[in-house]
Amino acid sequence: MQSLAGHTEWLRLVVDQVSDYLFIKDRDCRFVFANRSVAEDLGIKNAVDLLGRSDADIHSPQLARKYEADEREVMRSGEPKIDFEEFIIRPDGTRKWVSSSKFPLRGENGVVYGIFGISRDITARKRTELLMTGQARILEMIATGRPLPEVLEALLCMIEEQLDGVLGSILLLDESGKRLLHGAAPSLPKAYCDHIHGVEIGQAVGSCGTAAFTGQPVIVDDIMTNPLWAPYTALAEPFGLTSCWSTPIISHDKKVLGTFAMYRQGGPIADVAESKLIADTVRLAAIAIERTRAEERIRFLAENDTLTGLPNRRELEHQLEQLLVDAEKNKTGVAVVFCDIDRFKSVNDSFGHAIGDLVLQIVSERIREVLPDDHILIRFGGDEFVLVISGGLAEKTNLQELLGRVRAAVAAPMHLAGQTFRITCSMGTSVYPEDGATAEVLLQHADTAMYQSKKSGRDTFQFYDRMMSEGSLMDLTLLEDMRVGLESNQFFLEYQPQFDLQSGQLIGLEALARWNHPKKGRVPPSRFIPLAEESGLIGALGDWVLEEACRQVQRWNEKGYDPILMAVNVSQRQFSDVNLVKKVKETLQVHGVKPSAFEFEITESLLAESPQMAVAKLSELRAMGMKLAIDDFGTGYSSLSALRSFPLTRLKIDRTFIENAASDPGSQGIVRSIILLGRELGLNVIAEGVETNAQKEFLLRSGCVCGQGYLFGAPMGADEIVKLLARSPPAQLRGIAS
Structure with a gap:
């Protein structure tokens, strides 16, 4: 040490051993001293090369302006700024959080001629805080019913903030259980997401398709050489994707809901993967997906019949009112048809409710096959269906032909429970505007005409006549x-x-x-x-x-x-x-x-x-x-x-x-x-x-x-x-x- 006495070299040797940042800047916020830790994190080989440089020469304009504003305030006020949090962006794009203190440097005359700074790495602690805050926010979004894409994107942003260099993706398994659909991927190229949307799962379908098919995590460190990716390397290569870790998202009843994947552009993926973080992410994603699907199911039940999948009575009123508004504007007709299965009670009594349910499903399918797609079929309740027909088909001649085909389709033989039998239906029709101007009146008159069909011997259809309403007395x-x-x-x-x-x-x-x-x-x-x-x-x-x-x-x-x-x-x-x-x-x-x-x-x-x-x-x-x-x-x-x-x-x-x-x-x-x-x-x-x-x-x-x-x-x-x-x-x- 004696050989170093009287020289500044001893100070450099000491401060370069310190892992914290130590630095001095002049009144123009330019470095006049920095230790090795500062230089290394900024991607500069020798700390001496920092001297004379400002933050604007090193960092993004936004970060540089923030650092300079803090330091000029310390020099202006003469008061230190102690233990505040800030971050730097390393050359490789990773973020490092530090707890900083900056002190004014005064000369003998009391004039401030610069600042002295010290910063300590708090990245691990900060990431833990951000993770806890992020998870709480995700749960709040789920609890308050935020849209699923919004929740999944927030979840992936949280993960990307935790794992440097990772690009997150969530794919959702469709209702058929055969294809993966885009869920969220805030950092992946849109063109790549568009390409994989709808991919069919299987034994060797990249990381995600395979994970969804097997129900097991799939880690691929080199996309270009791994056989699972052989059919898809040309898809990944233009976007620089080199590795992928995919984990299936599993429901509480052990069914695959989709996949959570982490990609990297350059280098393997395994070194950034943390099993607990992945498990927590997958669990949150499963909660969000199941919650959304449960709400969608309840909403579907509110608007649709569970047995046939047809819209229900509540949905009928809404759709019919809108059709009548359009018909009034366009001067076109609308026909409302009540269709009731004849003697349906005897089917239930003879074969049981399970067969009765099958009969209702078959009848709904037969009517749906006859009725063009742009017209409405609704299960009104029990064994009653309502057809709403608009435009040219609502004209009486066309309507008679259509109802004849519906009647014939329903009456075709059924083969159930080892038996062959026929089901017939009775139908009643009212037409806008002749038979009523509102949905309520048209439905009432169609119902009245249907009961007239029943009285006429069933297996037929009747058009409403005002004389039928005498029964209202x-x-x-x-x-x-x-x-x-x-x-x-x-x-x-x-x-x-x-x-x-x-x-x-x-x-x-x-x-x-x-x-x-x-x-x-x-x-x-x-x-x-x-x-x-x-x-x-x-x-x-x-x-x-x-x-x-x-x-x-x-x-x-x-x-x-x-x-x-x-x-x-x-x-x-x-x-x-x-x-x-x-x-x-x-x-x-x-x-x-x-x-x-x-x-x-x-x-x-x-x-x-x-x-x-x-x-x-x-x-x-x-x-x-x-x-x-x-x-x-x-x-x-x-x-x-x-x-x-x-x-x-x-x-x-x-x-x-x-x-x-x-x-x-x-x-x-x-x-x-x-x-x-x-x-x-x-x-x-x-x-x-x-x-x-x-x-x-x-x-x-x-x-x-x-x-x-x-x-x-x-x-x-x-x-x-x-x-x-x-x-x-x-x-x-x-x-x-x-």
């Missing part, structure tokens, strides 16, 4: 009878019990309106409820149901029975009443019933009509302590992000999804998705229409703990409920219905 008579019946106590309530599937304890009741007509006897709800809805009498009927339910709860309370949850259906007209909350509050107070003993069941379509009004009204009811349930979930408006804003407490899975849930994998997946979505919304879930032990066991395995249906009990009178209460006191709900 019967509806007017029945409507007047309803008004009298509400005033003279002809209506009464029955109650269908709801049970904890595991313990078998009674947890609630659903109040159902019944009518005992003095001359006609018991009128089925399917007859009087639609009439009440069409006429507006449903509001008065709903008010009576709430009043009577309160009276019954009060009677049970007086007899010493524990409080039990009473579910009451709320119609759209009732819900639209501006005085609804006031009426409910007054009714409960009059009978001394606690709001927590009642649950209002509201349909999804009702919430969709006016979401803002619905949120306000439901919030008032919830603030009172009432419980709020979505009825027939999956058949209406099923946007998860919209439902999140409603203060609901329970979700009821529609019976149509439970019917085949014990045996049909498709139905099982739908029910599980609904239960999962219900949980994510923080709602308790109850299944309607539980009729078999197999359905009950499936629901329990799927996490649904509540059910109602004929397995537990049909709707029954108050006296029979008393026997149930005496035998099985209601459960203390423990969150089941709260």
Whole structure:
């Protein structure tokens, strides 16, 4: 060391051993001193070569301006800037995060003539922080329903920030399970992504096609020589892609959803791969994809029939109204055809519901084959289909020819369950504008004509005639009878019990309106409820149901029975009443019933009509302590992000999804998705229409703990409920219905 005394060399030897950056700059922000660490990270062989150079000579203009602004502020203020985070971009494009401190250098006269800086590498810590922040942001995007491409792109950007030099890609397996489709690839050339979009998976289809086919990760360090890439080297070479690591994205039920891939342009891929980071990325991608597909499935169920895949009744009204607007503008015709399968009940009774479902699927396919693609076919419900025909085909001569072909196609022999039989259909048609100007009127008149076909012997079709509507006089008579019946106590309530599937304890009741007509006897709800809805009498009927339910709860309370949850259906007209909350509050107070003993069941379509009004009204009811349930979930408006804003407490899975849930994998997946979505919304879930032990066991395995249906009990009178209460006191709900 003595030989170095008196020279600056000893200082250079010392500071070059320090891994931190040490540097001095003059008042023009030019280097006058830097240690080896600074030079090496800037790609400069000798630190002496830095002297006299500014950041503008080394870095991008944006970075150089930031460094210079910080340093000039330190020199101007004379105050140091300590422990702040910044980064540099190395010549190879990688980013290095540092914690920097910069101090003013003063002469003996106090004048600042430069700065002294020291920076410590914090890249590992910073990447961990960025990873945690990024993962939290991805989960938030998934939870708030951001579009899948947006979520996947954010996920890949996060990974590319963690792994230097990596270009990320996510491909999605299509519905057929045979082809990979572009999902996201923010840094890969668009032309390359376009080329691989739609590639068919297989044993030797690059990294991704092979990984999707085998369900195993595939690492290729040299694309140009690896046999898996032999057919695709010409595709990768123009873009400089030299290596690829692809990992299959697997669903919770072990199915391949797609692939997550990392590419490099130059050099192998294995040295940058981190197994935990890859596993976390693949898991987040799987969550995002499954969540999106579950929502898409629920949305599909809201707009389509699960059995035939055809649009459903809700979608019909929307499409038909738009067609009528276009027809009015273009002065063209629109025909609405109701098609009902003849004696379909006998098919179910003779062969069972499974064969009945096959018949419906075959009929829908046969009609679809006859009907041109630019016309509409809808399953209206049960064994009814609706055809909407526009343009030249809606003219009477063409329409007769088309309906004749539909009739013949439906009537062709069917070979099912070892049997050969024929199915026929009855059709009724109304035409815009002669038979009606609105969707509602046209549907009503087509339905009327279809029933005339039934009366005429079936296996035919009828055009609407206004004389057919004389039967509507019967509806007017029945409507007047309803008004009298509400005033003279002809209506009464029955109650269908709801049970904890595991313990078998009674947890609630659903109040159902019944009518005992003095001359006609018991009128089925399917007859009087639609009439009440069409006429507006449903509001008065709903008010009576709430009043009577309160009276019954009060009677049970007086007899010493524990409080039990009473579910009451709320119609759209009732819900639209501006005085609804006031009426409910007054009714409960009059009978001394606690709001927590009642649950209002509201349909999804009702919430969709006016979401803002619905949120306000439901919030008032919830603030009172009432419980709020979505009825027939999956058949209406099923946007998860919209439902999140409603203060609901329970979700009821529609019976149509439970019917085949014990045996049909498709139905099982739908029910599980609904239960999962219900949980994510923080709602308790109850299944309607539980009729078999197999359905009950499936629901329990799927996490649904509540059910109602004929397995537990049909709707029954108050006296029979008393026997149930005496035998099985209601459960203390423990969150089941709260």
